[in-house]
Amino acid sequence: MGTSWADAVENSPTRPPANAGVAALKSAYVPPHLRNRPPGSSVTAPLSGNDGFSNSRPTGGSQWPAARPDYGRRGYGGGGRGSGGWSGREREVNPFGKDDVAADTEPAFSEQENTGINFDAYEDIAVETSGQNVPPPVTTFAEIDLGDALNLNIKRCKYVKPTPVQRYTIPISLAGRDLMACAQTGSGKTAAFCFPIISGIMRGHIADRPQGTRTVFPLALILSPTRELSVQIHEEARKFSYQTGVRVVVTYGGAPIHQQLRELERGVDILVATPGRLVDLLERAKVSLKMIRYLALDEADRMLDMGFEPQIRKIVEEADMPRPGVRQTMLFSATFPKEIQRLASDFLSNYIFLAVGRVGSSTGLIVQRVEFVREADKRSHLMDLLHAQRDSGIQGKQALTLVFVETKKGADALEHWLCLNEFPATTIHGDRTQQEREFALRSFKSGKTPILVATDVAARGLDIPHVSHVINFDLPNDIDDYVHRIGRTGRAGKSGLATAFFNEKNMSMAKGLGELMKEANQEVPEWLTRFAGRPSYGGGKGRHGGGRFGGRDFRRDSSSNRSGSGSGYDYYGGGGYGNYGGGMGPGVSSAWD
Numbered sequence: 001m002g003t004s005w006a007d008a009v010e011n012s013p014t015r016p017p018a019n020a021g022v023a024a025l026k027s028a029y030v031p032p033h034l035r036n037r038p039p040g041s042s043v044t045a046p047l048s049g050n051d052g053f054s055n056s057r058p059t060g061g062s063q064w065p066a067a068r069p070d071y072g073r074r075g076y077g078g079g080g081r082g083s084g085g086w087s088g089r090e091r092e093v094n095p096f097g098k099d100d101v102a103a104d105t106e107p108a109f110s111e112q113e114n115t116g117i118n119f120d121a122y123e124d125i126a127v128e129t130s131g132q133n134v135p136p137p138v139t140t141f142a143e144i145d146l147g148d149a150l151n152l153n154i155k156r157c158k159y160v161k162p163t164p165v166q167r168y169t170i171p172i173s174l175a176g177r178d179l180m181a182c183a184q185t186g187s188g189k190t191a192a193f194c195f196p197i198i199s200g201i202m203r204g205h206i207a208d209r210p211q212g213t214r215t216v217f218p219l220a221l222i223l224s225p226t227r228e229l230s231v232q233i234h235e236e237a238r239k240f241s242y243q244t245g246v247r248v249v250v251t252y253g254g255a256p257i258h259q260q261l262r263e264l265e266r267g268v269d270i271l272v273a274t275p276g277r278l279v280d281l282l283e284r285a286k287v288s289l290k291m292i293r294y295l296a297l298d299e300a301d302r303m304l305d306m307g308f309e310p311q312i313r314k315i316v317e318e319a320d321m322p323r324p325g326v327r328q329t330m331l332f333s334a335t336f337p338k339e340i341q342r343l344a345s346d347f348l349s350n351y352i353f354l355a356v357g358r359v360g361s362s363t364g365l366i367v368q369r370v371e372f373v374r375e376a377d378k379r380s381h382l383m384d385l386l387h388a389q390r391d392s393g394i395q396g397k398q399a400l401t402l403v404f405v406e407t408k409k410g411a412d413a414l415e416h417w418l419c420l421n422e423f424p425a426t427t428i429h430g431d432r433t434q435q436e437r438e439f440a441l442r443s444f445k446s447g448k449t450p451i452l453v454a455t456d457v458a459a460r461g462l463d464i465p466h467v468s469h470v471i472n473f474d475l476p477n478d479i480d481d482y483v484h485r486i487g488r489t490g491r492a493g494k495s496g497l498a499t500a501f502f503n504e505k506n507m508s509m510a511k512g513l514g515e516l517m518k519e520a521n522q523e524v525p526e527w528l529t530r531f532a533g534r535p536s537y538g539g540g541k542g543r544h545g546g547g548r549f550g551g552r553d554f555r556r557d558s559s560s561n562r563s564g565s566g567s568g569y570d571y572y573g574g575g576g577y578g579n580y581g582g583g584m585g586p587g588v589s590s591a592w593d
């Protein structure tokens, strides 16, 4: 009978042990770079990596075969149970949909238009790298050999040239190096870790994966803290990997596990996951991490703070994942407190630290305003802002406003009140079902409900076009959370506005907020500077005063590495960053998955 193992899982009283029967099984696995080729052709592909593969960065013209426009409709590839990639039976849906012009036109990078992206905004940004033998950055995608199929997808995405974080991190990752990368919100970190992973798998000479087992063996794992962010990374990665033969699957909590198991069953090269659901799958022996070549943690500082660290250790250290130095590990975020950097170094081997802009800084593309608003006046003040927006035509043009509040109850109450006052709003928070959360996000993105009231569950990573205004109705207690929240606007070179309501409850944020705004050349109200100057209001749980802000690579300040300045560490770039030392991360918020 053709019963899917996904279906069988739920009914099975006994779970198969991890890797059961693996050794005995002969593989019919076809690596992704061969799946896309006509029968009879051959290719010998070099590999980068710190597991003994080539360490040189390929440059110049592509050595990879051109993508087949009809890929996915033919019978190439291994696929099937327990293996990775697309099965011959499956038709790969075009993730570009109606917008897909590249397959026909294939414009040169230089001929593409990319309206709305203000690249000049990124040109002057200071970059700091440290670590041994840092590969030099590139200035164009053409300088990097990512493979023709991936290059075509980059054109389809209308990316004309790499953003600074991509310029630096892609050559580093292609050289097989571990990486801790900090770059401002909205600056293209997702592509920065996806491109080298997809390219590496496309060209990789990766050992055969076992067949005929109910366990799947992904080659790359991308972890992110929220379900919505995992879904978004999956959507992006599917675009980048279209017709490359590399298959991306997402698993996250709150959604039926059977469907996700069925997707896994069809083959997986890159697994995007939230930690909780992945732990579940590992415990059920549905996923084995023993073939992992690439591990990427997005929002890495959040993934390693007190809320997630035990789950991350379970996944990375206690399951069967290859150790640092054998796998390649990439950590990305816009904020990297020094204490978290220290912790993260457990997961890395001889890594390169990269800071594009100052670690934890907000992007200058966002105009930041802070207004003193008493608790009792917040609603009417919000109403004034929304009316002003409406009058100036922003709402009319479907510009989107994201309103952050502290609690889930507060989110529901504010949404209700806004709707009563004829402002179409919806809400996203941890007490809503996953279906409701996804529906809310869709409704917001489409402009149907142009106001989204959210808890911190929407603070990180979400890339929603046309968010023109972020309002911190309730300020967070942590300045790094503020940086991520306001980073939902002012993305990819576009400008945005962020307004914060500040009152007596937020005194501990005064110093951090004032310094952050000053650093971003924003106008700091005099009253905020006065509050910040009071000794008892020293900077919140954030970076300054409390001092968890890692201004740069913590190895540069650590006494154990002090003698290392002559031992092969290269430091170059912007320099001049402050040293903010010590302290531990924020408390755990129930908003997180």
Ligand SMILES: Nc1ncnc2c1ncn2[C@@H]1O[C@H](COP(=O)(O)OP(=O)(O)OP(=O)(O)O)[C@@H](O)[C@H]1O
Binding pocket: 114, 117, 158, 159, 160, 161, 162, 163, 166, 183, 184, 185, 186, 187, 188, 189, 190, 191, 333, 334, 460, 461, 462, 463, 487, 488, 491, 492
């Ligand atoms: N090279 C590029 N050219 C043009 N647009 C790009 C390029 N790289 C990324 N983008 C676009 O920039 C936007 C922001 O990218 P992304 O979501 O990866 O930012 P991020 O740095 O991960 O932000 P966050 O810190 O908030 O997670 C996306 O819409 C993405 O498609």
